[in-house]
Amino acid sequence: MGADTLSIGDKEKAQSPWQVILGVFIARNTALVLIGIVGVASLIGTLIPQDAGGLVALRLQGYQGGNRFLDTLGFYNLYHSRWFMALMVILAGTITICTTNRLFRILLGKKATVMRLSSMVAHYSMILILLGGIIGAWKGFSIQSFGMVEGEARSVPYTDFQVRLDKAEERYNPDGSIRDWYSHVTVLENGKPVKEKAIEVNHPLNYKGVSFYQASFRAVQEADQRPLSPVELVVTGSDGKPLPLVDYFTRAKSANGSTTLKFDVSSPYSAQRYSVVELPDKKFQLWMTRVPTLPEKINLFVVKPTAKGGQQILNDREVNTTDSFKVEDVSVKLKDMNPELGLEDIPKTLAPPKFWSGLIVAKKPGLSLVWIGFLGVTLGWTVALLYPVFSHLGKE
Missing domain, CATH: 1.20.1300 (3 helical TM bundles of succinate and fumarate reductases)
Structure with missing residues (x-):
């Protein structure tokens, strides 16, 4: 033994x-x-809410909750x-x-x-x-807050097509309770319509492997409908040479260090509209938000991904649409391309009410x-x- x-x-x-x-x-x-x-x-x-940009993206959209520790661990973009x-x-x-x-x-x-x-x-x-x-x-991919105002068209990230919201409506039961939300959308390729569908809860739009689900709905205040002027963004390095840029939402690339910020992405939580630009060479992103009631102001957030998949805000500041400033060792210059398009451009009569529709966009191969x-x-x-x-x- x-x-x-x-x-x-x-x-x-x-x-x-x-x-x-x-x-x-x-x-x-x-x-x-x-x-x-x-x-x-x-x-x-x-x-907890999920977004490809983590808690930073959710906060910039107006989300008030969240925990920095969970964000550092990547819980707000958990499945990726x-x-x-x-x-x-x-x-x-x-x-x-x-x-x-x-x-x-x-x-x-x-x-x-x-x-x-x-x-x-x-x-x-x-x-x-x-x-x-x-x-x-x-x-x-999964985008939890893909929102549009009636008449607005948005590029779908990681794809080559756009979606336009033609009409959003809320229907009611005879007793006055909400029956369903409907989003009448058109898929656009190269500016031409290729597919139309009325999206409702449990009846998504499917196109090229991407699904669009009805998620939320709200009325848009008259002030929120005011137009925002495009802003030219020019970014150069410490040597004065232009840095390549990538649009966070459309993935459009610019090699000459210049791009036009349209602020055409609306928020599900507030009246903010935002644009996001990535600087691949510097490993950080510029998140910029504006509201129609203060068109000359931009809230700027410098965001850097963490090693664990979360997001970290390096600094934030309020700038004007005509400012020049430095971020880290990068020079940033802004130029308002139509400063007259703002509060002064609002018609005296109230615009007809519009509705905002929030969709969830997902591709699940x-x-x-x-x-x-x-x-x-x-x-x-x-x-x-x-x-x-x-x-x-x-x-x-």
């Missing part, structure tokens, strides 16, 4: 680091712990954060190794039964669900894998649980 014990101990000491790591991955407890962590994180992600993606990959790898190892033991031991094989189907289907989630987070996985899990566990019952009844 002593020799056997020594032999086992020697084998354990002789294990390579790779074997130790593999043993941890094969352990069922590892998979259960990872599933619990992913589940809790996903629950948090459904309870690096740590969540890493968790999903590790969990998928753990379940794959564990399930494949068990399948080989079943097949080699000639212990294949309907119950065991159906359990394998359920486990491999879980892997499909995880792969669908990973592909969706990697290749897809891994969704089909998720659905196939759910069907596989349902089928696998149904067979595994019910087969013994029907088998026992058949014997009786």
